[in-house]
Amino acid sequence: MTAQGVQVRARRSGSMRRDPVVDVEFADWMAARQAALVRTAYLLTGSQHAAEDLVQVTLTKLYLAWDRIADRQHVDGYARRALVNEHRSTWRRSRRRPEVLTEALPEVGHRPAEYDGEREAVWRFVQALPPRQRAVIVLRYYEDLSEAETADLLGISTGTVKSQASRALASLRGRVRVREEDR
Amino acid sequence: MNASKSPEDLLRATLRAKAEDAHEALTFDDVRRDAVRRLHTGRRATILAAAAVVVAVAAPTALLLRPAGDSPAPSPSPSTSTTLPEPTPTESAPTTTEPPAPVGTGFEGITRGRDIAIPWLGSGAIHVRGGADVPAPAGSWEAFASYHGGWLLSGTGGLVQLDGTGRSTLVAPTASRIAISADGTQTAFLADGGVHVGITSGMGDGETVIPVQGPDEAGPVGFLSSGRVVYNGLKGEVLVLDDRPGSAPPLVGLARATSSTESGDLVAGTTVDDDGTAAVVSATTGRTLWTKAHWMLGSFSPNGRFLSAYRSATGGEFETVAILDASTGEVVATAATSGIRALPAVPPTAWEDDADLLIPYRSGSSWAVLRLTLAGHLTRASDVVESPAGSLPFVLSARP
Numbered sequence: 001m002t003a004q005g006v007q008v009r010a011r012r013s014g015s016m017r018r019d020p021v022v023d024v025e026f027a028d029w030m031a032a033r034q035a036a037l038v039r040t041a042y043l044l045t046g047s048q049h050a051a052e053d054l055v056q057v058t059l060t061k062l063y064l065a066w067d068r069i070a071d072r073q074h075v076d077g078y079a080r081r082a083l084v085n086e087h088r089s090t091w092r093r094s095r096r097r098p099e100v101l102t103e104a105l106p107e108v109g110h111r112p113a114e115y116d117g118e119r120e121a122v123w124r125f126v127q128a129l130p131p132r133q134r135a136v137i138v139l140r141y142y143e144d145l146s147e148a149e150t151a152d153l154l155g156i157s158t159g160t161v162k163s164q165a166s167r168a169l170a171s172l173r174g175r176v177r178v179r180e181e182d183r
Numbered sequence: 184m185n186a187s188k189s190p191e192d193l194l195r196a197t198l199r200a201k202a203e204d205a206h207e208a209l210t211f212d213d214v215r216r217d218a219v220r221r222l223h224t225g226r227r228a229t230i231l232a233a234a235a236v237v238v239a240v241a242a243p244t245a246l247l248l249r250p251a252g253d254s255p256a257p258s259p260s261p262s263t264s265t266t267l268p269e270p271t272p273t274e275s276a277p278t279t280t281e282p283p284a285p286v287g288t289g290f291e292g293i294t295r296g297r298d299i300a301i302p303w304l305g306s307g308a309i310h311v312r313g314g315a316d317v318p319a320p321a322g323s324w325e326a327f328a329s330y331h332g333g334w335l336l337s338g339t340g341g342l343v344q345l346d347g348t349g350r351s352t353l354v355a356p357t358a359s360r361i362a363i364s365a366d367g368t369q370t371a372f373l374a375d376g377g378v379h380v381g382i383t384s385g386m387g388d389g390e391t392v393i394p395v396q397g398p399d400e401a402g403p404v405g406f407l408s409s410g411r412v413v414y415n416g417l418k419g420e421v422l423v424l425d426d427r428p429g430s431a432p433p434l435v436g437l438a439r440a441t442s443s444t445e446s447g448d449l450v451a452g453t454t455v456d457d458d459g460t461a462a463v464v465s466a467t468t469g470r471t472l473w474t475k476a477h478w479m480l481g482s483f484s485p486n487g488r489f490l491s492a493y494r495s496a497t498g499g500e501f502e503t504v505a506i507l508d509a510s511t512g513e514v515v516a517t518a519a520t521s522g523i524r525a526l527p528a529v530p531p532t533a534w535e536d537d538a539d540l541l542i543p544y545r546s547g548s549s550w551a552v553l554r555l556t557l558a559g560h561l562t563r564a565s566d567v568v569e570s571p572a573g574s575l576p577f578v579l580s581a582r583p
Contacts, residue, residue, distance in 0.1 A: 027211040034207045042205030043198055052208055059209065060217040065341070122197040141191060142198040169190045 446487025
């Protein structure tokens with residue numbers, strides 16, 4: 001049987017009896033891939049603490065499903081999808097108000113008295129984006145995923161990916177130009 | 184800004200530089216301990232309260248004889264919000280004389296009524312009134328229903344199909360909604376990249392699979408007339424599936440569906456993905472019957488006239504559960520009264536019959552299932568049980 005490209009073996013759910021070889025295999029994979037997952041999680045969440053929580057939940061779910069994943073070639077992609085899905089679920093759960101996709105992006109805050117660096121300004125801009133739009137930016141410009149791949153991961157249309165990315169870029173372009181003019 | 188840098192380049196450079204600030208901190212033992220904890224205690228309560236899986240229950244066969252249209256059958260005169268608890272004897276009034284809830288649990292003053300009449304899952308077993316308990320596999324289950332003489336269980340560990348002896352016959356890696364037709368004869372669930380539509384009591388016969396693509400949270404929501412299946416699709420669309428290849432027109436007006444009913448071919452959901460604005464749309468005409476801000480809709484009553492709903496003004500825990508008129512969105516009865524206002528409801532709820540809604544409630548580590556009637560009476564349908572943080576001691580069957 002297949003699901004999302006992952007081969008699945010039927011088994012009873014819930015057991016923690018593990019083949020030690022499987023644990024070693026998972027531990028090796030985790031050692032190799034955790035850093036990449038944490039980096040992506042950090043960009044998605046904006047904090048080390050939240051990134052650790054997100055990665056831990058993702059790795060735990062992956063570990064529980066590990067002996068059902070026969071096609072190891074797809075593990076990295078499966079993990080990334082799990083990470084993004086978990087993050088998406090987290091922001092949906094924690095959302096206090098509707099996420100409104102606007103043409104005018106939220107202000108990052110008062111402009112600092114002293115310009116503190118281009119990258120810090122861009123980073124603050126990214127952190128101020130609504131969660132889904134931030135996810136689009138991270139997946140497109142950090143993970144270098146295509147629009148279609150980004151849409152697939154986020155469960156949205158490619159049109160939404162395009163529009164959210166282009167709005168963010170337009171806003172960033174205008175905002176940085178203002179800063180340049182102030183210099 | 185460096186004039187030679189495009190915004191795209193600037194974003195790439197910034198993200199790559201900032202990503203280096205993150206550092207890995209987990210060990211394999213951390214993950215393994217977390218896995219053991221999850222298997223034993225389930226997901227955290229905050230996750231449970233988020234209604235990750237909403238079970239769809241639709242209307243009875245008799246109502247399928249009605250012509251499809253915008254509205255379900257006429258509703259009885261709805262009342263407005265009610266006050267509780269009401270010990271006045273009614274059809275759903277207490278039939279037992281068990282002691283009141285222990286002091287300090289938060290359930291004081293809610294009179295103990297009759298036991299839960301539909302199957303429910305908890306304490307490692309499936310409980311069927313008048314029948315023997317069936318052992319359930321360990322796991323954090325959030326939805327279940329009878330199927331093919333056995334059971335379907337769905338939760339954080341994925342979806343498992345059990346035969347009548349409790350032996351698993353299917354394991355899918357992702358949780359799925361479990362959708363059930365009005366008359367209880369058809370069930371749909373997502374597994375192996377397809378929507379399985381089967382005869383509920385078919386003992387393995389008559390199951391068809393409609394290939395679909397979907398993320399983890401996608402899946403079948405409910406049935407419409409003529410056996411069509413409402414399905415949350417990959418691209419934030421609500422689709423209507425039938426067994427013809429390629430025929431899956433999107434339903435305009437909803438970004439995500441939570442339930443449907445054959446009675447009037449109505450679909451309940453949200454107008455924008457999870458934004459807190461609920462809506463009911465006619466799948467026949469595409470017309471939005473009504474919208475309601477800050478509400479999340481649950482399942483239609485078996486006769487399709489009513490709809491369970493949860494309200495959260497803050498976006499956090501649900502401060503009340505209500506029964507709405509499915510055709511107008513008006514509140515028929517609500518549990519938001521002095522006795523229970525401070526307690527969070529934990530979906531999914533389940534219809535016991537056309538007039539009684541079962542609602543799991545949590546008060547700290549104490550849990551109980553309460554029964555809200557159309558008349559607004561609230562009684563306790565279970566004992567008050569203590570359950571560790573994160574576990575869900577009552578999972579109600581998807582079928583009345």
